[in-house]
Amino acid sequence: MDTMVADQYDLIIIGGGPIGMSLSIALRGSGLSVLLLEARESIDKNEDPRPLAFSHGSRLILHRLGIWESLSEVTPIKTIHISNRGGFGRTLLTAEEIDVPALGYVILHQDIFRVMHKKLHEYRINYLTGAQVTQLKSDLSEGRVEFKHNGELKQVKASLLVLADGGRLTAQVDGVTQHVKDYEQKAVVSRIETSFPQCGVAYERFTSDGPVAFLPFGQNFSLVWTAPPSTVEEVLDLDDDAFLARLQSHFGYRVGKLISASKRSSFPLALKYATPVSGNRVVLIGNAAQTLHPVAGQGFNLGLRDAWELSREIITMPVDIGSSAMLSKYRAMRKTDSGGGRIFTDTLVKLFSNDDILLHGVRGIGLSALDCFPPAKRFVAKRMMFGSRG
Ligand SMILES: Cc1cc2nc3c(=O)[nH]c(=O)nc-3n(C[C@H](O)[C@H](O)[C@H](O)COP(=O)(O)OP(=O)(O)OC[C@H]3O[C@@H](n4cnc5c(N)ncnc54)[C@H](O)[C@@H]3O)c2cc1C
Incomplete structure (x- = not known):
């Protein structure tokens, strides 16, 4: 896709995985200028079997x-x-x-990837593939990104940088720690x-x-x-x-x-998560914010809710996108869902992936008890279906 690159955007999304693509699609028709940068060249050949x-x-x-x-x-x-x-x-x-x-x-994964990729073209979203971000910097007034495309180094600025790169560039965000x-x-x-x-x-x-x-x-x-x-x-x-x-x-x-x-x-x-999930004019979503074990099937679901809630926040408050006030509101909104999903998943791995004889008995009792107690079952099922707002 031929995308002209301007110097300045309202929003630059780094990483065109399913979560970065979801956010771009959620912001279509908002009137905001958005650029989506994806490192991979040959998107059409994605055969991720998961x-x-x-x-x-x-x-x-x-x-x-x-x-x-x-x-x-x-x-x-x-x-x-x-x-x-x-x-x-x-x-x-x-x-x-x-x-x-x-x-x-x-x-x-390859099916949703293919459909989203097609929609980006259909909705005429500014989407650049083969664009590898090498550096990001930000302060209270703007975010700046440097990326390589067709052998050239380019620089762009935005009011808000959204890191949806799976966590590869987190170390470059001042004030954000990645736990692994x-x-x-x-x-x-x-x-x-x-x-x-x-x-x-x-x-x-x-x-x-x-x-x-x-x-x-x-x-x-x-x-x-x-x-x-x-x-x-x-x-x-x-x-x-x-x-x-x-x-x-x-x-x-x-x-x-x-x-x-x-x-x-x-x-x-591995479990990877960032604290806090935002810095000056930068916010992390999807696997960049939290990469979870697949045991409870929560990673994509949480990431999609990150993208959706961020898009609603931006659309309902388009005055100063990426301001500290906006990002702190977003952080507060996502805290329980994201933290809850992470702790729930990590606890399942800890409790169930070991040989401990004592835990073995407790696991059996826990599963039988859950089966006999419908309110607890409904709680678990709703948490898995809707996150913390179940
Ligand atoms: C085996 C397995 C099974 C799973 N099952 C489930 C499940 O059942 N349910 C569920 O909800 N979740 C599941 N997950 C988790 C789910 O796959 C992830 O949460 C989801 O794919 C994350 O998407 P993302 O877009 O945040 O990150 P990614 O898919 O990692 O995408 C990041 C994108 O950023 C790009 N990028 C990286 N660096 C740069 C850069 N410097 N410049 C530009 N672009 C860059 C990459 O090329 C990539 O396209 C599973 C995961 C695994 C491994």
Whole structure:
């Protein structure tokens, strides 16, 4: 796309991942000048295989952005089945209990990426690919960005810089600290054909190595298998039959016999979060603000709420975009949702990914108790569907 670059914008969004793209789309028609900078050149070839479980709340936002209806394959989750490997206790959350059409939906990252990329063109948003931001600086009056594009170094200014780069440039933001905790786990992702067709149930099985999720997708399932890096390297090297046998013995037969697996990919897992999520004329959203373990399927959902709420704040208060007053209001608005999502996810990883015998018993009792206490189940389900405002 041929985008002319001006010297000055109301807003520059750094990072055209799904969250940066969502914010650009949410601001369309606002009358503000917005520039979206994305480092990758060949966007059309994005084949990121990871499945994303979307909450009911995210569906509503994607619908407002005009994205939802264009997604090619969306599989509803009607029931979530949570169990603990080698122990008693399990819990079932159902859409009926919460009175919603589905607890969530599964789509592929590459599908939402493709649709958003297309919408940016359709809505004629200033979007520059192959634009790698190398430096950002800001003070109380403006933010300045330096980026490389077609071998040239360019400089642009804006009233507000939005960092949606997954956290790669956070160290350059004065006054913002990035906290990192390596989970020493990786996630293996693949599509799995099973002898039982999926019927809307998402299985989450906790094991001492890490959680394994079978998410309903199309006729079958999408797998997210988390384990220590050495185990992941081992299973990536196995041939398909050996891989399926290993997965079957790890997960069991809840989805029947595992028949085939598509190409496998892996992702390193760490908790990263920034405090505070803004500096002078800079705000961090999506994975730049919080990168979470995929166990509770919260990362994209939280990031989408960051983008949506920031866009509403900007549109309803377009007087001095990026002022300290605006950013402190945004921070206060997002604090409970973002902090709650992070603590909830991190606690699940801590409680469920270990061999502790005492915790093993507590996990079983916890899952059974949750299953017998509908108000607690509704609380957990609503938190997963809508965040802190559930
Ligand atoms: C295995 C796995 C499963 C997951 N499952 C779920 C799930 O079920 N539900 C859920 O809600 N979440 C899930 N997540 C989390 C979700 O994938 C992320 O939260 C989401 O993709 C974050 O999007 P983002 O746009 O914030 O960041 P990113 O996707 O990291 O995008 C950042 C963008 O910035 C660009 N960029 C980086 N540096 C620069 C620079 N210097 N200049 C210009 N551009 C730059 C990058 O090229 C990239 O396009 C999962 C994650 C994993 C790993």
